[in-house]
Amino acid sequence: xxxxxxxxxxxxxxxxxxxxxxxxxxxxxxxxxxxxxxxxxxxxxxxxxxxxxxxxxxxxxxxxxxxxxxxxxxxxxxxxxxxxxxxxxxxxxxxxxxxxxxxxxxxxxxxxxxxxxxxxxxxxxxxxxxxxxxxxxxxxxxxxxxxxxxxxxxxxxxxxxxxxxxxxxxxxxxxxxxxxxxxxxxxxxxxxxxxxxxxxxxxxxxxxxxxxxxxxxxxxxxxxxxxxxxxxxxxxxxxxxxxxxxxxxxxxxxxxxxxxxxxxxxxxxxxxxxxxxxxxxxxxxxxxxxxxxxxxxxxxxxxxxxxxxxxxxxxxxxxxxxxxxxxxxxxxxxxxxxxxxxxxxxxxxxxxxxxxxxxxxxxxxxxxxxxxxxxxxxxxxxxxxxxxxxxxxxxxxxxxxxxxxxxxxxxxxxxxxxxxxxxxxxxxxxxxxxxxxxxxxxxxxxxxxxxxxxxxxxxxxxxxxxxxxxxxxxxxxxxxxxxxxxxxxxxxxxxxxxxxxxxxxxxxxxxxxxxxxxxxxxxxxxxxxxxxxxxxxxxxxxxxxxxxxxxxxxxxxxxxxxxxxxxxxxxxxxxxxxxxxxxxxxxxxxxxxxxxxxxxxxxxxxxxxxxxxxxxxxxxxxxxxxxxxxxxxxxxxxxxxxxxxxxxxxxxxxxxxxxxxxxxxxxxxxxxxxxxxxxxxxxxxxxxxxxxxxxxxxxxxxxxxxxxxxxxxxxxxxxxxxxxxxxxxxxxxxxxxxxxxxxxxxxxxxxxxxxxxxxxxxxxxxxxxxxxxxxxxxxx
Amino acid sequence: xxxxxxxxxxxxxxxxxxxxxxxxxxxxxxxxxxxxxxxxxxxxxxxxxxxxxxxxxxxxxxxxxxxxxxxxxxxxxxxxxxxxxxxxxxxxxxxxxxxxxxxxxxxxxxxxxxxxxxxxxxxxxxxxxxxxxxxxxxxxxxxxxxxxxxxxxxxx
Numbered sequence: 001x002x003x004x005x006x007x008x009x010x011x012x013x014x015x016x017x018x019x020x021x022x023x024x025x026x027x028x029x030x031x032x033x034x035x036x037x038x039x040x041x042x043x044x045x046x047x048x049x050x051x052x053x054x055x056x057x058x059x060x061x062x063x064x065x066x067x068x069x070x071x072x073x074x075x076x077x078x079x080x081x082x083x084x085x086x087x088x089x090x091x092x093x094x095x096x097x098x099x100x101x102x103x104x105x106x107x108x109x110x111x112x113x114x115x116x117x118x119x120x121x122x123x124x125x126x127x128x129x130x131x132x133x134x135x136x137x138x139x140x141x142x143x144x145x146x147x148x149x150x151x152x153x154x155x156x157x158x159x160x161x162x163x164x165x166x167x168x169x170x171x172x173x174x175x176x177x178x179x180x181x182x183x184x185x186x187x188x189x190x191x192x193x194x195x196x197x198x199x200x201x202x203x204x205x206x207x208x209x210x211x212x213x214x215x216x217x218x219x220x221x222x223x224x225x226x227x228x229x230x231x232x233x234x235x236x237x238x239x240x241x242x243x244x245x246x247x248x249x250x251x252x253x254x255x256x257x258x259x260x261x262x263x264x265x266x267x268x269x270x271x272x273x274x275x276x277x278x279x280x281x282x283x284x285x286x287x288x289x290x291x292x293x294x295x296x297x298x299x300x301x302x303x304x305x306x307x308x309x310x311x312x313x314x315x316x317x318x319x320x321x322x323x324x325x326x327x328x329x330x331x332x333x334x335x336x337x338x339x340x341x342x343x344x345x346x347x348x349x350x351x352x353x354x355x356x357x358x359x360x361x362x363x364x365x366x367x368x369x370x371x372x373x374x375x376x377x378x379x380x381x382x383x384x385x386x387x388x389x390x391x392x393x394x395x396x397x398x399x400x401x402x403x404x405x406x407x408x409x410x411x412x413x414x415x416x417x418x419x420x421x422x423x424x425x426x427x428x429x430x431x432x433x434x435x436x437x438x439x440x441x442x443x444x445x446x447x448x449x450x451x452x453x454x455x456x457x458x459x460x461x462x463x464x465x466x467x468x469x470x471x472x473x474x475x476x477x478x479x480x481x482x483x484x485x486x487x488x489x490x491x492x493x494x495x496x497x498x499x500x501x502x503x504x505x506x507x508x509x510x511x512x513x514x515x516x517x518x519x520x521x522x523x524x525x526x527x528x529x530x531x532x533x534x535x536x537x538x539x540x541x542x543x544x545x546x547x548x549x550x551x552x553x554x555x556x557x558x559x560x561x562x563x564x565x566x567x568x569x570x571x572x573x574x575x576x577x578x579x580x581x582x583x584x585x586x587x588x589x590x591x592x593x594x595x596x597x598x599x600x601x602x603x604x605x606x607x608x609x610x611x612x613x614x615x616x617x618x619x620x621x622x623x624x625x626x627x628x629x630x631x632x633x634x635x636x637x638x639x640x641x642x643x644x645x646x647x648x649x650x651x652x653x654x655x656x657x658x659x660x661x662x663x664x665x666x667x668x669x670x671x672x673x674x675x676x677x678x679x680x681x682x683x684x685x686x687x688x689x690x691x692x693x694x695x696x697x698x699x700x701x702x703x704x705x706x707x708x709x710x711x712x713x714x715x716x717x718x719x720x721x722x723x724x725x726x727x728x729x730x731x732x733x734x735x736x737x738x739x740x741x742x743x744x745x746x747x748x749x750x751x752x753x754x755x756x757x758x759x760x761x762x763x764x765x766x767x768x769x770x771x772x773x774x775x776x777x778x779x780x
Numbered sequence: 781x782x783x784x785x786x787x788x789x790x791x792x793x794x795x796x797x798x799x800x801x802x803x804x805x806x807x808x809x810x811x812x813x814x815x816x817x818x819x820x821x822x823x824x825x826x827x828x829x830x831x832x833x834x835x836x837x838x839x840x841x842x843x844x845x846x847x848x849x850x851x852x853x854x855x856x857x858x859x860x861x862x863x864x865x866x867x868x869x870x871x872x873x874x875x876x877x878x879x880x881x882x883x884x885x886x887x888x889x890x891x892x893x894x895x896x897x898x899x900x901x902x903x904x905x906x907x908x909x910x911x912x913x914x915x916x917x918x919x920x921x922x923x924x925x926x927x928x929x930x931x932x933x934x935x936x
Contacts, residue, residue, distance in 0.1 A: 031871055038879025039867040039886065041814040041854040048813035214818045214826050214880040214914055263816070263880030264914050295819040498878025498915050669874035673916055677877060680917030703823035703912070711918040712909040 024578075026511045026731050029669035032503035033522070034261060034496065046234035046260045047218040051288035054220065055084050056138040057281050058291070060131040060145040061301060062123035065335075065370040065696025066157030066170070069121055069150060074131060077144040082136040084285045086144065089120040092280060093249040096120075114337045115243055117276055122155065124172055124335035125372050126696055127301030134281045134289050157370035159695050161332040162309065164367040172335055172368035179333045179366045180341035182348040183623050186420045187359030192324025196315030200395040203311050205762040206384045206745075208304040208332075208691035209684075211377050212708045215263020216298045221278035222288035224256070228528070229282055232258040233275045236265045236495050237535045240272050241527040244279040255279060259525030265497035266681070267376035270537045271303055271338050299701045303338055303375035304691055306331040306366070308347070310388040316396045320407040327351040327388070329364040331374070331381075338375035340366045346381030346465065348622065349421050349629050353389035354431050354463040355411040360420040370696045376537060378681065379741045382464050387763065390460035390746030394753065404459040404750070408435040408637070412461075422626045425633075427726040430661035431461050434637035437720050441657035442641050452647045455654070456755025460746035461637040465630035466539035466735025467728070470617035474540065477531035478548035480509050480556050481607025484600075486580045486592035488515050489607075490522040493530040494545045499737055500670035501541045505549045507666055508730050512553035513560075514577030515592075531609060539634065539735030542666065544612060546730035552610035559604055564595045615728075632727065634734045636660040638679060638743035642751040644758075649771030651687060651752060658743070659720035663727025663734035671736055675719035678740025684709045686745035690764050785846045787812075788856030796843040803827045803838040806853065814853035814883050818912070825911030828884030829853050835888045854883040857890070866890055866928045873924035877915035885911045889925045897933055901926050 037043045074086040089095050097115040119130045131148050135141035157172075158164040164177040171177060193199060219233030231244065241257040248255070262269060274291040281289040293302075308331050315324035329347050333340035344366045351362045379386075397407045412431035418424050439459055448455050468474040478492035490509050496502045506520040523530055533545045557577060564582040565572035567590055576583045583589045599606050620627040641655040658679045665671040688707050692699040700706040727734035745763055753759045758773035771777045784793050787810070796805050803820075806812045806829070815838050818826030822837040829838045830852035857864040863871070866886055876882050885908065892907040893899060899907070904925050905918070913921060 029874070032874075032876070034879065035871045035874070035876040036863070038876045038882050039854075039863060039870045040858075041883045043879055044813065045816070045880065047817065048807075050808075050811065212914055213878070214824060214912060215816070215878065216818070262878055264878040266914070292817070295821070295824075498880075500877070669920075673874050673877055673920060676917035676919045677915045678917075681914070702821055703819045704821065708912060708914060710909045710912060711905045711922065714918065716919040716922070717917050 023511060025507045025517050026666050027664065027668070030507060030517055030667055032500050032670065033506065034503060043261050045215055045263050046232060047292045049220045049232060051220060051222060054288040054290055055134040055136065055285060056141050057132060057134040057277065057289050058138065058141040058145050059129040059277065060133070060148050061297065062119060062126060062128045062130055064123055064152050064154055065126045066155045067123050067152035068155055069119060069123065070153050071149065071151035072130070073149040076147040077133060080144045080147065082140040083133060083144045084287065085134045085281055087132040087280060087284065088130065089118040092117045092247060094247050097243060097246050115272055116336050117247055125370055126698055127372060128335065132277055132281060134285055157696055159369055159371060159693065161330045161367040161369060164369045165365070172370060177368045179337055179368055180344050182345055182364045184348055184360060184362040184420050185623060189324050189326060189359045189361050192359030193315045195317070196323050197318040198396060198399045199313065199315045200392055200399055201313045202392055202395060202761060203309070204388050204391060206308045206387060207763050208307050208374070208693065209689045210299055210302065210304055210691055210706060211266040211268030212706065213264025213266055213268060216293045216295055217269065217273035217302065218292040219274045219278050220288060220290045221282040223282055223286055228254055228256050229279050230256045230258065231275045231278050232260060233278070234262045234269060235259050235273065235275065236262070236269045236497060236537055238493055238495060238525055238527045239532065239535065240275055243272055244276050247276050248279055248283055256528040259495040262495060262497045265536065266378040267380065267537060268302055270376040270535060295703060296701045299706055300698050301372060303373045305377040306333065306340065306343055306374040306381070306384065308384040310384065312388050312392045314392045314396055316400065318400060320396065320400055320402045320410045322355055322357050322411050324359040325352045325357045327362045329362070331366040332369050332371055333366045334369060334371045334373035336373045338373050340374060343376065343381035347385045349419065350382040350463060351385045351389065352420050354413050354429060354461055354635055356413055356417050357420065362420065371693055372698065378678065378738050379464065380538065380738065383742045386460060386462045386742040387745045390743065391749055391761065394458065394750040405435045405439045408459065408461050421622055421629050422620060423628045427632055428724045429635055430722055430724050431635050431637060434635060434659040434661060434722060435459060435461055437722070438637040438639040438657045438659040441718055441720060442639050442655050446641060446654050448643065453643050453645055454755040455641060455643045456751045457639065457641045458747045458749065458751030458754055459637065459639050460743035460750060461635070462739065462742035463633045463635050464539065464739040464742055466634050467543050467614055467631040468538050468540060470615055470628050470631060471619045473616045474534060474544060474614040475611055476533040476544035476548040477609065477611045478505070478533065478545055478552050479531050479607060479609045480549060480552040482592070482596055484593060484596055486515065486596065488513060488520045490520060490549060491530045492545050492549060493525055493527060493533040494541055495525045495536040497536050499674060500667060501536055504542050504546060504666045504670070508546055508549045509553045512550065512557055515580055519580070539737040539739065542733055543729040543735050544614060546733065548610050548612040550730040551612055552608045555610060556608040559608065560595055560599065563599050563602055563604055564590055567595065567598055632734065634660060634662065634736060634739040636739050636743055638747045640747045640751045642748060642755060644752055644755045644770060646756050646774060649767035649774060649776060651765060651767065651770060653683065653715045656715050657718045657720060658740055659722055660736060660739055661722040661724045661734065662736045663729060663732045664723050664725060665721050666731065666733055668721055671721050672719040674736045675740045676717040679717040679744055680709055680714050682741040682744030683714055685763060686748040686765055688713070688764050781844065783843055783847050785848065786850045788852055798842065798844050800843045801839050802829065802841040802843055802846055805843045806838060812853060814855055816880050816883065818880065825884045825888065826881055828887050828911065830887050830891055833891060833894070835891045852887065854886060857886065865931065869924040869928040873920050873927060875916065875921040875924040881911055881913040885913065885921060893929050893932065897929065899929055
């Protein structure tokens with residue numbers, strides 16, 4: 001599969017393994033090995049780790065969103081009993097680091113991310129780390145941090161992206177507040193609008209939200225016996241070992257990151273969290289150090305999802321066919337760049353949705369503010385735009401008196417169609433059937449409970465890239481090998497965020513090599529001991545590392561069967577591997593351990609290391625809409641039935657169906673889990689979650705004020721798993737980590753309008769906002 | 781101060797500070813990491829343990845309060861060296877993703893079903909309201925708890 005040239009997609013039937021009728025392990029709802037460990041609390045998360053002589057670390061954080069540091073005196077803290085080390089920016093060998101997109105090894109120009117360690121001279125957001133303390137006890141570290149004297153001189157700040165870009169606005173960074181700007185133009189917009197039967201305009205606003213994984217940022221670092229700075233941490237990116245090395249100015253091979261099974265990531269553990277601080281403190285003290293952020297710290301200072309202001313102007317023919325789409329996006333990057341330029345690029349590429357639109361203009365900007373930084377979060381810029389384009393789609397539908405499913409079907413991209421950025425869709429686009437299936441799955445309408453309760457249904461479709469931008473030249477590697485007893489080992493540097501990433505690799509190896517799933521052990525997420533696999537982000541891990549394991553397993557199969565063929569005096573091509581033995585067509589078989597011993601004698605390796613390279617390309621000129629940006633996309637359609645209390649504005653989700661084409665479900669149960677979990681996160685985004693900032697001051701720094709959905713807040717999501725047999729992943733799978741979070745907000749907004757006629761354009765859609773839209777409450 | 785408690789069926793004496801929480805004692809003094817710290821303010825449920833069979837947030841409970849009481853963490857659910865049937869149900873139904881909420885979820889569900897053996901899905905949903913999960917969307921957790929309730933109810 002690695003040899004597949006860019007731009008060419010094999011039909012599913014050309015791949016012998018994918019048409020093998022009897023897949024034994026792949027496609028089965030197998031039990032994940034990590035689930036057994038987790039129900040027994042046997043999984044050691046990053047905070048579930050202690051070492052002899054271990055110090056405890058804490059960070060002192062800025063209370064101000066924008067201020068100059070006039071004085072910073074740590075002498076009292078450093079002198080306190082039990083304090084091992086106090087660090088400020090002057091103690092950091094390299095305090096600001098511009099890195100390529102984490103986990104990548106190719107230069108990415110304007111997409112470069114910045115990593116900022118400790119505040120230097122000024123603070124740019126509330127919660128920005130100013131100093132670090134390590135002490136014998138956590139209480140001691142916290143007490144010492146409180147004695148650090150900091151004099152802040154408050155500076156003017158900017159707190160919305162629009163404010164930041166206004167003339168004369170205070171600058172967050174010297175170079176100015178505009179961080180990135182993308183523009184796409186395709187077709188003749190004026191001509192498109194001129195022939196439209198209806199033109200719908202809308203402005204939408206989305207909010208800051210938090211990843212809110214249950215496991216806060218955490219890790220332990222120590223200097224290992226060979227002098228290597230070793231950091232055991234909850235991260236989606238073990239390749240941050242390079243960033244830690246750069247900050248410490250030590251060679252990259254002197255830092256090792258061991259990634260733990262994560263207590264959730266959702267993009268929030270894509271940028272560095274504790275690892276740089278731990279590396280610094282371990283290096284300075286020579287002792288093991290533990291750092292666990294409190295929930296309050298995490299909510300205060302961790303990167304959030306970007307709030308967007310989106311202006312859409314959509315023109316459609318009477319048939320519902322969209323002929324022109326003009327989009328203006330403005331996003332808030334917060335105080336530091338992180339991955340904002342890349343997030344904005346995702347928005348730009350997806351701004352017109354999974355639809356054929358002959359004339360498009362997208363103008364997208366992201367600006368620095370003195371809010372907390374915003375960066376990666378599940379959906380990565382493709383989520384906000386879904387709220388925009390699907391709200392518009394519904395308004396077009398209603399303006400023309402058409403059916404929601406029909407309008408999606410009329411406009412859906414087809415294979416061979418071109419996205420506004422010029423990328424040709426090379427695989428099946430399942431939007432028409434997904435929309436139909438999700439809609440129909442709602443079944444008979446629920447009768448309203450009372451005259452003032454209205455029931456309505458909404459639909460929203462989406463596209464989400466899986467895999468990284470093609471000009472990042474993404475790759476992953478994996479090692480697969482047999483032990484002498486025929487048990488199998490898989491090694492790959494894949495962080496497992498809880499989606500079953502490691503388990504899927506086991507399934508793929510077991511399938512190809514004819515061993516039982518229980519006979520596979522997998523070692524993951526260690527930058528020193530597992531072949532690097534890149535980030536568990538961008539819905540890429542099954543696609544990339546699944547392909548690497550598939551490739552390694554197939555090569556290993558060839559090696560093993562070659563030896564077995566000689567021993568059985570048979571044609572290698574006719575042999576099969578199953579149940580821990582090699583079988584000849586005539587019924588003879590050879591136990592795997594016997595074959596493996598013969599491999600050893602013949603000098604044939606019992607393992608194989610494979611590298612999978614994604615289709616690669618060169619940067620496209622977005623403005624000219626000139627080519628491929630992502631390897632491929634996953635499509636979805638969600639349908640919801642809500643009831644709206646027209647006296648209070650309360651919205652209740654009655655039924656929810658979420659359909660995605662996953663190409664092939666490697667583990668259908670895990671796929672359903674991604675769909676259900678992603679949709680519920682999306683419902684939180686739609687209905688309740690908001691990081692509330694008042695001039696840069698965070699008012700929601702606890703789970704009592706930052707509300708995420710509980711079991712009682714949501715209905716069951718009915719997952720609809722569609723397998724088109726087309727995708728670039730192993731066995732033609734597509735990525736499914738991010739896609740399900742996209743549609744809920746628009747589906748809910750559309751359902752509310754269908755129920756009661758009120759159009760809500762600002763998230764979250766609280767009862768108060770619905771009440772305002774219904775005219776029950778005064779004000780905007 | 782020394783606090784005597786029964787931890788997962790076995791008597792233990794632990795030297796604690798009066799200001800320490802049960803969660804800190806379990807994790808930092810006893811090295812038992814079954815209960816997780818998700819919010820440290822009694823909202824998320826990840827630190828849930830059973831105190832005399834009732835679910836409590838161990839991050840809010842001061843250690844002296846557990847004197848002479850029975851504390852159960854997930855490892856106390858083991859049956860004959862194997863998993864408890866509710867744990868098996870979680871595994872079978874795919875109710876576990878990242879697993880961070882799982883210990884608390886298991887204990888809350890079990891304590892609830894012991895008192896309400898014939899509980900409906902809606903009742904289970906309400907009972908689990910205090911245990912947040914960010915991964916699963918709850919459906920498969922409810923599937924698992926409901927299936928266990930049904931099996932136990934029929935003597936299965």
